Amino acid sequence: MLINCAAYQDGRKLADIDIDSISDYVARPECFVWVALKDPDPDELAVMKHEFDLHELAIEDAQHGHQRPKIEEYGESLFAVMHTVEKDDDGELLIGEVDVFVGRNYVLSVRRNTRTGFQNVRARCEREPELLKEGSAFVLYALADDIVDRYFPIIDSLSSEIEALEDRIFERNDSAASRAIIQDLYSLKRRLVILQHHIAPLQEAISKFTGGRIPNICEGMQAYFRDVYDHLERIVRTIDGRREMVVTAVQVNLGMISLAEGEVTKRLGSFAALFAVPTMIAGIYGMNFEKIPELHYKYGYPLCLIVMLTVDIVLYWRFRKSNWL
Structure with missing residues (x-):
């Protein structure tokens, strides 16, 4: 499904365009096109591959999904895989995937299994024309920053669950209540492991933009990606700390029993x-x-x-x- 397709020049939006016009705007060296897709079928990806001359391996990864968070270079273009984390009505974690193709004159974002879209990211970029002049690299940063910021409420909610469980541990409980506490602690630890599995690899991927050889597309954006890296480092450390708290809580609960x-x-x-x-x-x-x-x-x-x-x-x-x- 096509969500949005727009052309930008000098940090400002030119117009919403149709797919057939993409190649005309991509041919202009001072323009870039930003296309957003949701759960696309193979035919839609094939059209995008033709319009942006995308690498075959990157298209294959985007088509099959379930990729590990990563950022890969294909010549003068980048292919980034980032995972979104949301909670359903039962408190279980829903893992989605956002694949981003980035070139000098284009950004193609493909999201799967993600309830919340990125219209706010597009609005933010359009409100900051001075930064949007950086082109597709700034859009990649804005998408990564928004995805990482969405992790914080999830971490906060799990931290609140840990505090509530700690209060329950020190209440006078029968064997059934103690068993329920252990089950809840195990469920919490499992979700923390899932979070770490989907977040920690992204930290390693973003580190490519903070030092060493920076991809040409992202030159001048190191400070912004370093901010994303710092947020990820804080999140990963928080997850490690919460996992230790859960292990300690299990031990304390067994001691209370x-x-x-x-x-x-x-x-x-x-x-x-x-x-x-x-x-x-x-x-x-x-x-x-x-x-x-x-x-x-x-x-x-x-x-x-x-x-x-x-x-x-x-x-x-x-x-x-x-x-x-």
Whole structure:
């Protein structure tokens, strides 16, 4: 699906154009054309390949999708793959892909499985004609910057989930609640791993524009791409920190379960002791021996009960004082 197709010159939009006119504007050295596609079919990509003279391997990657985030050079053009991350209504992560072809006189962006478009990026570029004069390189930066900025709300929401789970850990929970906490922590860790898998490679790709040999198309844009790289570095470090927090939370939760089991064991042991002492005394006097002391004593029975009761009262007081009961 064609979303937008426009021509720009000297940082300003000339006009929205149709596909058949693309080659006319691309032929002008002072112009560049920006085309946006959504979930295109092979025929649409074939037309773009013809209009912009795109590399066969780059077209193949864009057509099949599911590429690792990367930036590759094909002669005087670039092919960038970036992943978008969104959340569905159930809080699960939705991974999309944006493929960007960049040449001296064109930008072709192809997005797949992405709910939110990039109309705001086009509007931003058109509001900044001084920067848009840089041409297609600035558009590539603006797209990358917007995609990276969309990662921050996802990270913030996962951080809020971690804080909520940490509060739940220290509440008095039964075994079912503790099991649910562990399941939620594992789900959170899985989503953090997914995030790192789709974000960390982009950091490595963007680093190509921040030092060393810079592609000719992006000369003069190093400072802008360095800003994107810094954001990615911050995000990756945050993800690593949140993963460590999840691991720690799992360990703390298991520790709390062990403490709760220990409390139950102490209570059971305390009640067992309260019954054990009277049972021992009663068992001794229940033996079939005639020479048991005080066996025929007139007040032996009530005295024995008093001793049992006194011992239990003392034990109960000690257990209560030690917080075992």
